[in-house]
Amino acid sequence: MDTYVPPLADIELILDNVADLPGLLATPAFADVDRDLVSQVLSEIGRFMGEVVAPLNRVGDEQGSLRNDDASVTTPEGFKEAYAQYVATGFGAIPFDPTYGGGGFPWTIAIVIQEMLTSAAMAFSLCPLLTQGAIDALQHHGSAEQKELYLPKMLTGEWTGTMNLTEPQAGSDVGALTTKAEPVGDGSYRIKGQKIFITYGEHDLAENIVHLVLARTPDSAPGTRGISMFLVPKYLVGPDGSLGDRNDVTCVSLEHKLGIHASPTCVLSYGEGDGAIGWLIGDEGDGMRNMFTMMNNARLSVGLQGLALAERAYQQALTYATERLQGTAIGAPRGTSSPIIDHADVRRMLMTQRSWIDAMRCLIYANAAAIDRSAALAGTPEGERAREVTDLYTPLSKSLCTDVGVEMTSLALQIHGGMGYVEETGMAQHFRDARIAPIYEGTNGIQAADLVGRKLPMRNGEVVADELAAIEEVATELGANDQLAGFGDQLLAAAGAARRATKWLLANGAADPNQALGASSPYLRLLGTVVCGGLLGRLGLAALAAVVAGDDPEGLQAAKVVSARFFGEQILPAVLGLEAVVTAGSGDLFALDADQLR
Numbered sequence: 001m002d003t004y005v006p007p008l009a010d011i012e013l014i015l016d017n018v019a020d021l022p023g024l025l026a027t028p029a030f031a032d033v034d035r036d037l038v039s040q041v042l043s044e045i046g047r048f049m050g051e052v053v054a055p056l057n058r059v060g061d062e063q064g065s066l067r068n069d070d071a072s073v074t075t076p077e078g079f080k081e082a083y084a085q086y087v088a089t090g091f092g093a094i095p096f097d098p099t100y101g102g103g104g105f106p107w108t109i110a111i112v113i114q115e116m117l118t119s120a121a122m123a124f125s126l127c128p129l130l131t132q133g134a135i136d137a138l139q140h141h142g143s144a145e146q147k148e149l150y151l152p153k154m155l156t157g158e159w160t161g162t163m164n165l166t167e168p169q170a171g172s173d174v175g176a177l178t179t180k181a182e183p184v185g186d187g188s189y190r191i192k193g194q195k196i197f198i199t200y201g202e203h204d205l206a207e208n209i210v211h212l213v214l215a216r217t218p219d220s221a222p223g224t225r226g227i228s229m230f231l232v233p234k235y236l237v238g239p240d241g242s243l244g245d246r247n248d249v250t251c252v253s254l255e256h257k258l259g260i261h262a263s264p265t266c267v268l269s270y271g272e273g274d275g276a277i278g279w280l281i282g283d284e285g286d287g288m289r290n291m292f293t294m295m296n297n298a299r300l301s302v303g304l305q306g307l308a309l310a311e312r313a314y315q316q317a318l319t320y321a322t323e324r325l326q327g328t329a330i331g332a333p334r335g336t337s338s339p340i341i342d343h344a345d346v347r348r349m350l351m352t353q354r355s356w357i358d359a360m361r362c363l364i365y366a367n368a369a370a371i372d373r374s375a376a377l378a379g380t381p382e383g384e385r386a387r388e389v390t391d392l393y394t395p396l397s398k399s400l401c402t403d404v405g406v407e408m409t410s411l412a413l414q415i416h417g418g419m420g421y422v423e424e425t426g427m428a429q430h431f432r433d434a435r436i437a438p439i440y441e442g443t444n445g446i447q448a449a450d451l452v453g454r455k456l457p458m459r460n461g462e463v464v465a466d467e468l469a470a471i472e473e474v475a476t477e478l479g480a481n482d483q484l485a486g487f488g489d490q491l492l493a494a495a496g497a498a499r500r501a502t503k504w505l506l507a508n509g510a511a512d513p514n515q516a517l518g519a520s521s522p523y524l525r526l527l528g529t530v531v532c533g534g535l536l537g538r539l540g541l542a543a544l545a546a547v548v549a550g551d552d553p554e555g556l557q558a559a560k561v562v563s564a565r566f567f568g569e570q571i572l573p574a575v576l577g578l579e580a581v582v583t584a585g586s587g588d589l590f591a592l593d594a595d596q597l598r
């Protein structure tokens with residue numbers, strides 16, 4: 001029952017109609033990537049995820065990764081073999097620079113692959129995910145020598161990567177970190193300090209681990225300005241790429257967690273001896289800036305975890321709803337038991353999941369395509385517009401999709417009744433696994449602060465205004481169509497609510513930042529849902545055009561019209577209430593002092 005079938009048809013539809021993959025592939029940057037080739041690759045990878053990776057999900061949850069007495073970490077049964085197969089396929093290299101063995105595909109395709117990998121086994125997916133993040137950082141900021149030495153093995157996955165920001169006193173406030181890096185005089189540094197919560201900081205899947213570590217050099221400026229980024233391999237690497245001595249970095253313990261049990265979350269101690277040997281990436285003091293260049297990609301990758309787990313849980317809930325017999329549905333013969341899928345309230349839960357999954361996939365892929373366009377068309381007005389869309393969409397993708405991911409896995413669990421709450425069906429695991437995504441890679445509260453503090457003020461609010469104007473155009477098109485006119489009305493009303501909430505925040509946030517920060521999370525939900533409405537509107541229009549043209553052999557396009565309309569008529573209207581929440585002001589948040597909150 002707990003299987004995963006990659007939703008390739010849905011993926012392809014949204015790639016073409018919302019992310020405009022054909023347009024992206026027409027840019028010179030992707031001249032060598034053919035649309036049919038993308039389909040072949042995705043279908044091959046989807047098969048691998050369903051057959052090889054998905055079966056690891058359950059065993060990973062049950063066994064978890066374990067730390068041994070010698071400080072090594074053993075991953076659950078089957079992980080090593082599956083990872084070796086993953087390396088052999090070369091899938092990890094697909095979106096990267098061909099100079100280092102990459103496939104030169106758009107990042108959008110990497111995101112689709114990550115989605116399928118995460119749906120298959122989220123705890124397994126985190127190792128390749130962190131490795132891709134580290135590759136991204138090295139590609140942008142590493143020296144030519146570092147790139148030549150490390151990237152080829154990291155692209156294949158033979159060496160994996162980690163990101164080391166968090167320390168006990170430095171979580172959201174990265175600027176509070178105290179790990180030290182002393183220059184030795186030969187170009188290397190000695191790193192000393194403790195990092196916590198490091199995903200795949202130690203494991204048995206690969207022969208080497210490349211840690212990217214944020215640390216402070218002597219006499220560096222306080223706060224984020226004094227932070228530098230270092231490359232610290234688990235095993236030192238010779239000039240010819242051969243592995244040498246073990247570096248001075250130790251896994252002190254593993255965390256016991258609510259979910260993603262197979263993903264080792266490590267406390268890493270650097271420099272219990274003479275200091276771990278590390279090399280500066282970029283310049284001293286540029287650590288945070290360098291980290292930010294890859295932040296958009298990393299945040300999008302976490303956002304898609306909400307989508308991926310919602311998809312996996314939905315597939316299971318749908319199967320359960322067709323098999324579980326309870327009660328007699330309206331219209332069914334008396335005395336018979338109906339599958340619960342025939343009850344209206346269960347239908348509501350299924351349709352809500354179906355629509356949100358489509359909405360999240362639209363947002364995530366549109367965001368990924370904007371990342372690609374901003375790079376492929378850099379220096380042109382279209383490239384600049386894509387950069388703005390990337391900046392605006394990223395906190396929406398991260399926060400909205402991870403919050404909704406928790407809600408949708410909860411709904412899928414609800415469909416299982418009591419069998420969802422017990423571990424036997426595997427449903428509870430999806431819900432537990434989904435809960436981390438709103439927390440890491442910048443909590444959702446930090447994303448909301450980023451939205452109102454940095455993104456909303458872009459061009460004095462005109463970036464948001466442009467986005468809303470584009471959504472209103474979609475609403476007008478929907479309104480001109482009999483089957484989608486109700487959706488069009490709701491989208492227009494919701495865009496109006498977003499405009500008024502935005503205006504209120506711009507007017508009140510400058511004078512009193514707590515007005516903007518206090519309303520930031522409901523505002524993010526409002527704006528994110530409206531943006532999803534606009535994207536689903538485009539999908540619905542394209543799908544309806546295909547139905548009208550008779551180009552819908554499988555009935556997929558007709559189903560997308562209904563899913564989009566359901567979102568527009570039954571999910572989107574809730575944002576009107578959020579306008580009132582945002583514009584009520586934040587006065588009561590601080591009306592009680594801490595003692596009165598008891």
Ligand SMILES: Cc1cc2nc3c(=O)[nH]c(=O)nc-3n(C[C@H](O)[C@H](O)[C@H](O)COP(=O)(O)OP(=O)(O)OC[C@H]3O[C@@H](n4cnc5c(N)ncnc54)[C@H](O)[C@@H]3O)c2cc1C
Nearest residue numbers: 163164165166171172197198199265440441442443445446
């Ligand atoms: C399973 C797991 C894996 C992880 N993997 C990694 C990894 O690989 N590498 C790594 O470096 N880190 C990793 N982390 C750490 C993760 O990124 C942090 O937990 C996260 O950034 C939050 O920091 P914190 O836990 O210290 O919470 P805090 O920063 O203490 O936040 C607590 C609460 O306060 C809120 N808050 C804090 N500051 C503000 C503010 N200024 N404005 C508004 N609200 C605020 C937060 O939103 C949150 O709700 C991982 C964590 C977990 C649990």
